[in-house]
Amino acid sequence: MSGNHHDEGHTVAGWTGCAVAVVGTSVAGVGMCLGSAVGIWLGLGVVGLGVLVTWGLHLAGWGKPPGIRPVAERGMWVRDRGARAGHPACVGCRLAGRGHSVGTTTGVALSAQGVKGAQRAQGVLRTDAGSGSSPSGAASSESVV
Structure with a gap:
């Protein structure tokens, strides 16, 4: 035991x-x-x-x-010395507003894949306001979030 x-x-x-x-x-x-x-x-x-x-x-x-x-x-x-930071x-x-949010890996995804790759990896397709095309190349006027 x-x-x-x-x-x-x-x-x-x-x-x-x-x-x-x-x-x-x-x-x-x-x-x-x-x-x-x-x-x-x-x-x-x-x-x-x-x-x-x-x-x-x-x-x-x-x-x-x-x-x-x-x-x-x-x-x-x-006594837990790390409690003040959360x-x-x-x-x-x-x-209480302390600690870090769990599961935020956007920074890693942005640096590894670029902005469009990170949006695609997270399932977010946003239209480009200037050209009216989505990051995948298809013309669309809606954003899928």
Whole structure:
């Protein structure tokens, strides 16, 4: 079993968010048992607060990036130094305006094939405004996007 090293994702953000969500679902459950709409909505509000707390702690570096971390960075109290710049495949970072968009290879396609080749490779045929011809040589007045 010592050869099986996997990243379980134990982080301050994860455990704190889980604890707040457990309290929220407990409050909602008690509200449901008592027939109190206020208790149910209060509990659901606490669960929503748990989501925001987890997201905030992740952005502050107390979460983890998507995927498996190196062994030295798997401890619960190890802070993620790359969180300020954002993680490339992280939805939370993208919602906060951090990170990079995944799958943008237009620059590589433009340098390797030229502008017309990149448009053709992406399935985009645009008409040339000056001559009325498309990049494939056929005369057309419409653009296919």
